[in-house]
Each structure stands twice: as C-alpha cells, then as structure tokens.
Amino acid sequence: MTAFTATVTIRLKRGVLDPEAETTQRSLERLGFDLNDLRSADVFELDLDADSAEDAAERAEEMAERLLANPTIHDYDIEVAQAE
Amino acid sequence: MTIAVIQFGGSNCDRDSVQALESLGFDGELVWHEDGLPEDVDGIVLPGGFSYGDYLRAGAMAAHSPIMAEVREAASDGTPVLGICNGAQIGCESSLTPGAFTTNESARFQCEHVHLRVENAETPWTSQYEQGEVVELPIAHGEGRYEISDDRLDELEAEDRILFKYCDENGEVTPEANPNGSKHSVAGVTGEDDHIAVMMPHPERATLSDLGRTDGQGVLKGFAE
Numbered sequence: 001m002t003a004f005t006a007t008v009t010i011r012l013k014r015g016v017l018d019p020e021a022e023t024t025q026r027s028l029e030r031l032g033f034d035l036n037d038l039r040s041a042d043v044f045e046l047d048l049d050a051d052s053a054e055d056a057a058e059r060a061e062e063m064a065e066r067l068l069a070n071p072t073i074h075d076y077d078i079e080v081a082q083a084e
Numbered sequence: 085m086t087i088a089v090i091q092f093g094g095s096n097c098d099r100d101s102v103q104a105l106e107s108l109g110f111d112g113e114l115v116w117h118e119d120g121l122p123e124d125v126d127g128i129v130l131p132g133g134f135s136y137g138d139y140l141r142a143g144a145m146a147a148h149s150p151i152m153a154e155v156r157e158a159a160s161d162g163t164p165v166l167g168i169c170n171g172a173q174i175g176c177e178s179s180l181t182p183g184a185f186t187t188n189e190s191a192r193f194q195c196e197h198v199h200l201r202v203e204n205a206e207t208p209w210t211s212q213y214e215q216g217e218v219v220e221l222p223i224a225h226g227e228g229r230y231e232i233s234d235d236r237l238d239e240l241e242a243e244d245r246i247l248f249k250y251c252d253e254n255g256e257v258t259p260e261a262n263p264n265g266s267k268h269s270v271a272g273v274t275g276e277d278d279h280i281a282v283m284m285p286h287p288e289r290a291t292l293s294d295l296g297r298t299d300g301q302g303v304l305k306g307f308a309e
Contacts, residue, residue: 016231017265019191067148070141070177072184073231 003083006060097132130171143173172282183232189265208309212302247272
C-alpha cells in the first residue's frame, strides 16, 4: 500500500447560477479590481492508502459521487499524487 | 394515524410540525434519527431546520444518515413522506425527489410570506385545494432555489409533478414573484410516486388558527388521503 493524496475539486455545472460567486465578484469590482468572471469551487484533499494511483482515484470518485458532490448541480475532477 | 417527525441534529421545525399535525387530529411522534424509524408509522415528515449545520450542502449529511435508508424503504412501500424546507433539501439530496435546492439568487437568507399557485390538485398534498388556487405560506431559507437540468424539468412538468409555483397574489407566475430564483418558479415537487413530496414553504407554520392564516392545513391533511 502507498500513501496518496486525492484532490477532489467540485464546481457548479456551467450555466448553474452561483450567487455567492457573483456577490464576491461585485465586491472585488467595488475594490477597484477589473475582472471578467469569477467562479468558486470547493476543494477536498483526501489522504488515503491504496495499491495504486488508479485505486485511489476510484475511491475518491466514489466519495465524490456519493457525498462530496451533488451530481444534479456539480461537476468535479480528481487529481491523485503520492503523498510526500 | 401516527406521523413520525424525524429529528436530526439541527432540526428546528420538528415540534411545530408535531403541533400542527396534532391540531388536525393526527398523532405526531418525534423520532430522533439515531433511534430508527418506529414500526407501523402511517406517514413521515422530514422537518425544517439546519441539520448538521448545513455543512457541505443543506441536507447532504442528513440524507446519508442511517434512518434515511429506512425512510426510503418505507416510502417505496407506500408510506407517505413530506419534506419541508430543510426536509425538502434532505429529500432531494437522498434522491427521494428530483433536483436540488441551492443558494437563493439573492445569496441571502429570506424569511417572508409568499403566494403559491397549486399546479396539480390531484396529489394527496394538494387535493384540498382547487387547481390554480393561490395560497399564502411562509418561507424561511437561504438555499431554496430549485435547480435541475432543463430537460428533466420539462419532463417533470409533463408528468404533472410540480406541486406549487411561486406566484403573485393574482396567481401570475412572474420573475418578480419568484423569491429565490427557482427554475420555473418551482416551490415543491413530488417523487416518482406522488405520496412522496418536498416543498420549501412551511405549511406547518400556517396551520394553527391562533397564528393567523391556515392555508397550510391542506398540505398536512394529505397524510389522511
């Protein structure tokens, strides 16, 4: 078994309104910053032991499907790296 | 008839629901989620509140608590289930009902009275009303915006699975009368079968005549249908 860190990034699907991101963007603009768009995302770092990076990714995907993301409104991606 | 009202950590409309149910002649039974679902309940309320502090997403944690497996099983055996507010979020997160309730368009918590138009008066929850009738109920939520894919929503509309839509006092469904940016102004939907339903507005807060209007009684009477 090897120690891996799986990083799960969860974003709202394109086209799903993100009122918190819009409010944050407006606040940045009020501070004088110039930007075209702002998207927010949730990032979860999962430390786990697995036989391979593929195994670790598979388990992280199951966790994303079952709980971390809501597939109705979210897309997600997973990156796996060997833990330092 | 005994209606179980499930208490999660952070539920706060559980006792209101029991009181409203009892005023209509039901036996309301508070059930702590860790105690499991009692046998022989005739209906289940998933009440409002902030289960698990709305961590991750409103309703996400409660949806995966063990008692929800029992609720899904009871629902599939025909036991009526009504999710209200946080209970609606739990219902969608646990796939009892389609779609998701997420952050209001305003990005703010909103506590106000709204008008709702009865979209399908042939469900247990709406049969006390006329088709197209306008009722007034309170809302109190920060994450009540109904989200679902356009295709899926068209299917739900075609299958008459929308219970209520937000409207103005004349029953017109307009963007101005939509308090939270819900798609198609949806305020409540049914599951695969219409004995399962969820809604963001609070019928239990508009049931006792001492508190004013009683437009919500009709929804709760659905447990007797």
